[in-house]
Structure formats: C-alpha cells, structure tokens
Amino acid sequence: MAEEETGKINKFDCILASARKLIEQEGFSNFTMDKLANNAGVAKGTIYLYFKDKNDVLENVLKSGFQTMFSRMADKVEKKETPEEKIKTLIYENLLYIGENKYFFKTVFLDEMHVVFLKKTSQESYNLRRKKYAVFISEIIIKGIDEGIFKNVLDPLKTGFYLISLIKTNAIYNFRNNHAEFNEDLIKLESAEIFDIFIDGIKN
Amino acid sequence: MAEEETGKINKFDCILASARKLIEQEGFSNFTMDKLANNAGVAKGTIYLYFKDKNDVLENVLKSGFQTMFSRMADKVEKKETPEEKIKTLIYENLLYIGENKYFFKTVFLDEMHVVFLKKTSQESYNLRRKKYAVFISEIIIKGIDEGIFKNVLDPLKTGFYLISLIKTNAIYNFRNNHAEFNEDLIKLESAEIFDIFIDGIKN
DNA sequence: TATTATAATGACTTTATAGTCATAAGTCAA
DNA sequence: TTGACTTATGACTATAAAGTCATTATAATA
Known part of the structure; x- marks a missing residue:
C-alpha cells in the first residue's frame, strides 16, 4: 500500500x-x-x-486496456434478470467501454495485430481472456436455452464468440467510418442494432 | 500465353x-x-x-489465397433466386473454400496478422477486397429489404460485415478446436448454423 | 559530512534480416 | 565455337532496434 x-x-x-x-x-x-x-x-x-523486456511492456499495455472492461460489464450484467436483458446490457456496456477507450481499441482492432508482436505465452493469455469472455456469454445462452427461450441447437460457447465478433465488427465499422463521436446516444443505437440481430438470431 | x-x-x-x-x-x-x-x-x-521486395511476396501470397474465392462464390450465389437462398449459398461456399485452403486460412486467421507486415498500400487493397465482399452481401440484403423479407432498419453494408465476421469466427473456432477435418458434412452443418442465426437475425 | 545503497543513464554491443551487386553460369544466334 | 545476352548466385552491406552494463547521480543513513 x-x-x-x-x-x-x-x-x-x-x-x-x-x-x-x-x-x-x-x-x-x-x-x-x-x-x-x-x-x-x-x-x-x-x-x-x-x-523485463519489450514483450512485458506490450503485455502490460494490453492487460491494462482490457482490465476493467470485463469486471465492469459483468457487474452490470449480473444485476439483470433475464438472459435477454443480460445480453442487451452486455452489448451496451461493451460498446460503451470501447467508446471510452476509443484510441486504445482503434489501434488494437484496426492497426492490427498486437498479438503478432507478443510472445507465444502472452498470446495465449490474450486468447484466454477472450475465451473467458465467451464462456461468460455462454452461461447466459445456456440459461436461455434451459428456459426454452433460445434455440436448443446452439453451441453456447461458439455463440458467445459470435456475439463478441459482432460487437468488434460494429466498433471497427464505426472506427473506419469516422463516427468518432462515441456519445451515449450513438452507443444506444448501435448496441440496440446488434442486440436485435443477435437476439432474433438465437431465439426460438 | x-x-x-x-x-x-x-x-x-x-x-x-x-x-x-x-x-x-x-x-x-x-x-x-x-x-x-x-x-x-x-x-x-x-x-x-x-x-520487388518482401512486401511484394506477401501481397502476392495473400492475393493468390483469396483470388478464386470471391468469383467462385459469386457465381454460385448469382444462380440462386431469393435473398435467403443467396445468403445460404454464400455462407456454404465461403466455408467450403476456407476448408479447401485450410492451412492458408488457419495462418491468415489465427497466426494473425499478415496485415501488420504489409505496407500501407497493400493493407488498403486487403481492406478493399474485404469491403468489396461486404458490398456484394449488402446488395442481397437490400433486395431482401425491398421485398419486405428483411428488417428495413438494417444498415446493409454493416450487416454484410457482420456476416463476414460470423463466418470468420466460425472458421477460427473450428481451427482452434481442431475440427481439422473439413468434410462436406461438417461444412453443411456449420454453414446451416450460421445461416439460421443470421437469417433469423435479419428477417422481419 | 561521509559512506553506503539505490536508481538512472546512454553509449555501446549484439542480432536479425532486408536488400545489393560484382561475379559466375547458362543460353542461344550467328 | 564464340561472343553477347540473360539469368542466377551468395557473400556482403546497411539498418533498425533490442537489450546491456560500466559509469554517474541521487537518496538514505550514520
């Protein structure tokens, strides 16, 4: 301390x-x-x-960039009741965080690909973080399937990765098209768009 | 000659x-x-x-890897009548091509990211190829919206990118989980999965 | 203030690899 | 067969950047 x-x-x-x-x-x-x-x-x-070395610097930059994202998002999501509300919140919070760290994610997503410059071990921890996120989503999906709301043919984990990729693609699209102003209204619109597509895609 | x-x-x-x-x-x-x-x-x-230089080699490797994909896919898609059938075919043909060029795409998608090693101009042509693909999809989406089948709130181009990202995510998922055997049955299953999610996501 | 311990410096070493170019080998028309 | 031209070679140069370490500055302690 x-x-x-x-x-x-x-x-x-x-x-x-x-x-x-x-x-x-x-x-x-x-x-x-x-x-x-x-x-x-x-x-x-x-x-x-x-x-320790350059890799250590890069790894720390990445770690710090992603650090609070997951916990903050998870907090908000856990307060919601239904799988649908959870997913809606997750998308919104994720886009919000990306917007708040615009320059960081712009580089990480566009200027690609940090990962190349990391040692194998650091790459693995990066992939693990991604997977942890997908697992988190998969648990929501499973709940939805159990409740009979979501299609029971879904591979929950893969579906989690699908959602992550939609969010990322949305961010990249907006970065490229210079919707640089990530105000809350835009984020509401964008997250609603992803939600509408994804939820109809997985609902029964 | x-x-x-x-x-x-x-x-x-x-x-x-x-x-x-x-x-x-x-x-x-x-x-x-x-x-x-x-x-x-x-x-x-x-x-x-x-x-000319190393960049020229890399650019040619990438170009040759993606070369036939688009035209082959477009040929098959254009033979279909409805937007839904077109999208179904597009997903299937894309996954099939990826399966046929498994090792190439495994590196391009996983070992990421080639793009880093390219000069700015080569990166742009890579992004243009991607965009051309998204535009192709967007035209199908627009047709579907006009016919009243698809949600009219969709941004067709962005939706095109969404579909591309789903296909890519599926491939990466299967590469990672060593479903190395890209036989036609698996591809049918996988493409049907993506189709079911995507089409329900964008349908009215 | 003197002594020791800790932190900071930046010129230097090392390494990796892209790209060059004088030289050699191969080809072919006369 | 010869000489002109084309193609191929690989030792060499250039360069960029990571990482080191003997030296110096600063802080803590007695």
Missing part, C-alpha cells in the same frame, strides 16, 4: 502510460523502446528496471 | 508456392527472405528478380 506512493510504482505507471499513448498514436509496428524512453522522459535502461 | 511456359513464369510460381507453404507452416512473423530462398531452392538475389 505504502509502496504505491514510491517513485518506483509511479515510474512504472508513467512508462506504461507513455507506452499506451505511443501505441495509440503510432500503432504496434512503430513502437520501439527508444521512442518509449524518449517519450516517457527516461533513459532506455530505466525501462528495463521496471519491465 | 507462350510466356506461361517460360522458366520465368514457372520460377515466379515456384517461389510463390514456397512462400505460401512457408507461411502456412511457420506464420508471417517467422517468414524471412533467406528461408524463402532456401526453401524455394534459389539464391536470395533470384527472388528479387521476380518480386
């Missing part, structure tokens, strides 16, 4: 923030340790006091 | 085939010109007689 006030932790955060900013601005392929040192206002060697 | 028989053309194809094989086996990030030369059984300098 006290540690959080030390220079060490602050410098870690400071370098991490610089890294994220750089990556948002120039993409993963143009991100170098020299640029990071320069941008963070430290010497290159200093970075290696706080991070 | 006569040229097609010359060594020049053959060597171009031979290098290209080696490049594709290497990329399928080891992914884009491990692909080097030295390996290519070695694998194709030519000296490195020779590659540069047939390709």
Whole structure:
C-alpha cells in the first residue's frame, strides 16, 4: 500500500502510460523502446528496471486496456434478470467501454495485430481472456436455452464468440467510418442494432 | 500465353508456392527472405528478380489465397433466386473454400496478422477486397429489404460485415478446436448454423 | 559530512534480416 | 565455337532496434 506512493510504482505507471499513448498514436509496428524512453522522459535502461523486456511492456499495455472492461460489464450484467436483458446490457456496456477507450481499441482492432508482436505465452493469455469472455456469454445462452427461450441447437460457447465478433465488427465499422463521436446516444443505437440481430438470431 | 511456359513464369510460381507453404507452416512473423530462398531452392538475389521486395511476396501470397474465392462464390450465389437462398449459398461456399485452403486460412486467421507486415498500400487493397465482399452481401440484403423479407432498419453494408465476421469466427473456432477435418458434412452443418442465426437475425 | 545503497543513464554491443551487386553460369544466334 | 545476352548466385552491406552494463547521480543513513 505504502509502496504505491514510491517513485518506483509511479515510474512504472508513467512508462506504461507513455507506452499506451505511443501505441495509440503510432500503432504496434512503430513502437520501439527508444521512442518509449524518449517519450516517457527516461533513459532506455530505466525501462528495463521496471519491465523485463519489450514483450512485458506490450503485455502490460494490453492487460491494462482490457482490465476493467470485463469486471465492469459483468457487474452490470449480473444485476439483470433475464438472459435477454443480460445480453442487451452486455452489448451496451461493451460498446460503451470501447467508446471510452476509443484510441486504445482503434489501434488494437484496426492497426492490427498486437498479438503478432507478443510472445507465444502472452498470446495465449490474450486468447484466454477472450475465451473467458465467451464462456461468460455462454452461461447466459445456456440459461436461455434451459428456459426454452433460445434455440436448443446452439453451441453456447461458439455463440458467445459470435456475439463478441459482432460487437468488434460494429466498433471497427464505426472506427473506419469516422463516427468518432462515441456519445451515449450513438452507443444506444448501435448496441440496440446488434442486440436485435443477435437476439432474433438465437431465439426460438 | 507462350510466356506461361517460360522458366520465368514457372520460377515466379515456384517461389510463390514456397512462400505460401512457408507461411502456412511457420506464420508471417517467422517468414524471412533467406528461408524463402532456401526453401524455394534459389539464391536470395533470384527472388528479387521476380518480386520487388518482401512486401511484394506477401501481397502476392495473400492475393493468390483469396483470388478464386470471391468469383467462385459469386457465381454460385448469382444462380440462386431469393435473398435467403443467396445468403445460404454464400455462407456454404465461403466455408467450403476456407476448408479447401485450410492451412492458408488457419495462418491468415489465427497466426494473425499478415496485415501488420504489409505496407500501407497493400493493407488498403486487403481492406478493399474485404469491403468489396461486404458490398456484394449488402446488395442481397437490400433486395431482401425491398421485398419486405428483411428488417428495413438494417444498415446493409454493416450487416454484410457482420456476416463476414460470423463466418470468420466460425472458421477460427473450428481451427482452434481442431475440427481439422473439413468434410462436406461438417461444412453443411456449420454453414446451416450460421445461416439460421443470421437469417433469423435479419428477417422481419 | 561521509559512506553506503539505490536508481538512472546512454553509449555501446549484439542480432536479425532486408536488400545489393560484382561475379559466375547458362543460353542461344550467328 | 564464340561472343553477347540473360539469368542466377551468395557473400556482403546497411539498418533498425533490442537489450546491456560500466559509469554517474541521487537518496538514505550514520
């Protein structure tokens, strides 16, 4: 706790923030340790006091970018009663979070593909995070199937991935078409659109 | 025409085939010109007689991988009458092509993301190809909306991208879960699954 | 203030790989 | 067979960027 006030932790955060900013601005392929040192206002060697290597920097940037998303979304979703309401909320919260972290996700989704630059182990943890999300959705789907609302032929996990891909595709579409202003009204509209397609697609 | 028989053309194809094989086996990030030369059984300098640079090799590998897909799919789709039948055929043909070029798409989809390694101009042509596909789908959607079958609130182009992402997600899911055997029965099942979700999602 | 411990520096080393080019081998018309 | 032209070679150069480490600056302690 006290540690959080030390220079060490602050410098870690400071370098991490610089890294994220750089990556948002120039993409993963143009991100170098020299640029990071320069941008963070430290010497290159200093970075290696706080991070193991470049992969460690990238992994932390990604982790921090996705960190709160899942828990925040899960909180809201769990408050809802029906599978349908849960899915509606999930889509909305997800798009909201993407909108709030517009520049981060724009790079992660468009400038693709961070993943390439990660070591195998880091890639796996990235995929695991994705899968965890799909599993979360699959549980909602299963509940809906049990209640007889959703088609019982669905593969719940795969259906979870389908929903994630719809959300991502929506975000990419809007990034590309410069609907840069992610105001709440737009997000309501967009999430309703995805919801209407997805829910009719899986309902009995 | 006569040229097609010359060594020049053959060597171009031979290098290209080696490049594709290497990329399928080891992914884009491990692909080097030295390996290519070695694998194709030519000296490195020779590659540069047939390709401008590494980007040119990658671009050609990608182009050749996607080449016939679109035209073959479009041919089959155009023979169908109703928007629903067109969409059903489109999904099936797309999955079939992916199955036939399993190793290629496995790398392109999973080992992600080739795109990073391309120059801006090549990335654009990749995105254009994607968009062309989405436009093709959007025309079917528009027809369906006009006929009153599909929801008239749909953004046809975005909906096209949605369908593409569902197909891609399905393929990735099956690659990951090692349903490596892409036999026609599996493809029929998988494409029917996507169709059922998508069509119910967009129907009135 | 002197001494020790910790943090920071950046010039340097290392490595990987794209692309080059002088040289050699092969082909073919006269 | 020869000489001109085409094709192929691979050792070499250039470059970018990751990661190191001897040195220096700063802070903590006695």
